[in-house]
Amino acid sequence: MSFKKITKEDIEHFQTILDTRYVMTDTEHLERCSGDHTEDLRYLPEIVLQPGTTAEVSTIMAYCNQQLIPVTARGAGTGLSGGALPVYGGVVLDMKRFNKILYVDKRNFQVTTEPGVITQELQEHLKAEGLFYPPDPASKGSCFIGGNVSENSGGPRAVKYGVVKDYVLNIELVLPDGNIIWTGANVLKNATGYNLTQLIVGSEGTLGIITKIVLRLIPAVKHDLTLLVPFRSAFEACAAVNAIFLGGYTPSALEFMERDALEWSMKFTQSTGVHLPEDIAAHLLIEVDGNHMDELYRDAEAISEIVQKFDIGEVLFADSAEQKNMLWTLRRKVGEAVKSNSIYKEEDTVVPRAELPELLQIIKRIGAEYGFQSVCYGHAGDGNLHVNIVKGTMSDEDWNGKLTLGIRELFKEVVRLGGTISGEHGIGLVQKEYMDIAFNDTQTMLMKQIKHVFDRNGILNPGKLFVGA
Amino acid sequence: MSFKKITKEDIEHFQTILDTRYVMTDTEHLERCSGDHTEDLRYLPEIVLQPGTTAEVSTIMAYCNQQLIPVTARGAGTGLSGGALPVYGGVVLDMKRFNKILYVDKRNFQVTTEPGVITQELQEHLKAEGLFYPPDPASKGSCFIGGNVSENSGGPRAVKYGVVKDYVLNIELVLPDGNIIWTGANVLKNATGYNLTQLIVGSEGTLGIITKIVLRLIPAVKHDLTLLVPFRSAFEACAAVNAIFLGGYTPSALEFMERDALEWSMKFTQSTGVHLPEDIAAHLLIEVDGNHMDELYRDAEAISEIVQKFDIGEVLFADSAEQKNMLWTLRRKVGEAVKSNSIYKEEDTVVPRAELPELLQIIKRIGAEYGFQSVCYGHAGDGNLHVNIVKGTMSDEDWNGKLTLGIRELFKEVVRLGGTISGEHGIGLVQKEYMDIAFNDTQTMLMKQIKHVFDRNGILNPGKLFVGA
Incomplete structure (x- = not known):
């Protein structure tokens, strides 16, 4: 990838779009936006922008697209696959000012929200109205609903109520060229053209910037x-x-x-x-x-x-x-407890539910073979097992080398069991090297070409999902 | 579109792929595959092929793609938007020999089926195992599950259980160039790359040929x-x-x-x-x-x-x-009763549920204004109202002219209410002229380019979804 580095002129241009206090180049802000909850990875952006309206996002995108400046959208930074890391520097689009719940449509059991609302706050706001939005990732107290949509998050209740994708009806999306679209309609049934909404859910900020989300809701459970x-x-x-x-x-x-x-x-x-x-x-x-x-x-x-x-x-x-x-x-x-205990890597395996006992045996066998200790937990009802591999006394050489081979073997077994390499954390940066286990060249090429349809210049969240991207 | 007409050499080539009895050019078979349940529309294919395996579909597709022969997949022909009509002639790929339920995975509440299984037979087979596949379009006694997936069908039970898209986990798909892929994995949660599965559901045979489907199931309700x-x-x-x-x-x-x-x-x-x-x-x-x-x-x-x-x-x-x-x-x-009573057009309006009374008033107002009688019925719990416009004594001129303007006005109102122009019947041939009401140029361009990613030569079900396609 060959991107333009941000210049003084670019900064001045951004200051014509946003109030200067929302155009940040100081170390403190750049560092705050350099990491998420994925291992201890850090990548400094060149600038942090905090737009407050869809129109501002559109203007910023059109400029960056024209200037070939990479743009990485950031929610609350609680992601576990490095989706929000600005690996090529450039702009971090910090969505924290998109923090309004716009419209609770109680008659239709729907809510229209901005992406920067904290998931738990959205849930509590809706609960007070007798409405229920079920998906609740472990980080619900701090994560943003926009990040949940971008990663197609799950959580404990998915087993009965489904994941984020099962609740998203419609998305307002800013494309890299600044065009603004809605992906669908605010309806429960839709057989009108290709399902752009479901293409955006889980696309990890690589296809467009989410600026509004319409969710279907269900009656609160007592x-x-x-x-x-x-x-x-x-x-x-x-x-x-x-x-x-x-x-x-x-x-x-x-x-x-x-x-x-x-x-x-x-x-x-x-x-x-x-x-x-x-x-x-x-x-x-x-x-x-x-x-x-x-x-x-x-x-x-x-x-x-x-x-x-x-x-x-x-x-x-x-x-x-x-x-x-x-x-x-x-x-x-x-x-968090595992993280505080040791350096670790978290794998997000998912298999058909009944294969769970076999998966656990495989994890322990591969661990013994490759010399790593694992702590497993997760959403067993969905067949979604988080494998926390703790570094403990493992040498750096083995951690960066031999372990990778062990993880490859694990993912191959997961796919053999009918499963795949991420259930709810996404691929982002840290899992892309394993994508060839889940998808062959034909599948990968289709996905890359879909990416190209949305983002011809490859400026949106570069370095994610695909090796070489 | 400029397609090649099928020659004697092509027919002979198809006879090297399939047993001659599955290569049909006689009038009876061509006529059988010339229509579906959409109004009284008829388009004759040049040849009907009945493959029985994924490998045969792959070989046929690769040949047609190379020769620029249009291919339209056909299920049971019960569609209501003309999705199965071979409007450019060419090959009808009649999927009736894909009629096997391949594997009921009772432990994981899943079934793998071929697309040519009748929906009701699939449901009854599963029910006998204590399993439940809810989506049941009105035509369930004769329609194929593959057609249901292609149109993202609904039916009465969608209000509680969701539509077809909510049950499809994974699809085996033959691409126009003959490549065969699976779109996902057999799991309840998946955050691994773009959601190709949901892109195929409801894509009306324009992106690939569905040869296997993995559905999630729920326990039978007593x-x-x-x-x-x-x-x-x-x-x-x-x-x-x-x-x-x-x-x-x-x-x-x-x-x-x-x-x-x-x-x-x-x-x-x-x-x-x-x-x-x-x-x-x-x-x-x-x-x-x-x-x-x-x-x-x-x-x-x-x-x-x-x-x-x-x-x-x-x-x-x-x-x-x-x-x-x-x-x-x-x-x-x-x-069927409406159909037997008069020539008619069926519109498949869908709005947020609470807007239903307003929708019904709008339908009657527009009917009075444009001089058409309508019979409305449908899945009110989903906000999905079928508007059957009966020709009755309307002149052919008004039927083909003025009425179209009335339908346009109706669909504009539907979109204004937050709805869209098809809830479960699809766009196919007969609704494509209204797509500009649901989608602007940017959205349409994205969809057309996605089509191009899958089907570079435009041979798959041409003439559908998009005006000019």
């Missing part, structure tokens, strides 16, 4: 109930996941945590809420929800009976807000 | 219950739709039928099952489903109470198989 089930074998915990579904139950969350994940999270959050006997190898955290408490107790009892057939410890029923909050905080903090 | 609610005002019936959702209920079907629709269907099916007092203007057909009969009775009672606030006649509760079958047959036969 009650939920959480169970924590300890297993003496991690493989049995994975096997129990499928038994629950085959029993006819669809929990609203079905999370798996290896012992280390829970233990580290307890240490990290200084929690003593869960008793962790020495013989426990893993837990399932199971939530059921609905509008009638009696039905939830009935379902929880039935699920309890199903898991009793496995070698488990004492099931913890949580029905108070305090207990539920304690358990879910532990689950949500696993990622 | 019970359902149907209500028929007569309204003295059609507008009140539309308003009641939203009241039901705002009351917190999501029926598994919520269908609207104007009086004429039901009356004509009763006549067509020689049914006397429904008493139709003179003051009734429209009906809502409402289904609730679930695993506990007591809950269904409770929900049906609650819905009944909500609709009592409108000016309605006597509610008919149907809980016997016979009664339910009678009501649903009447609903499913409306389209």
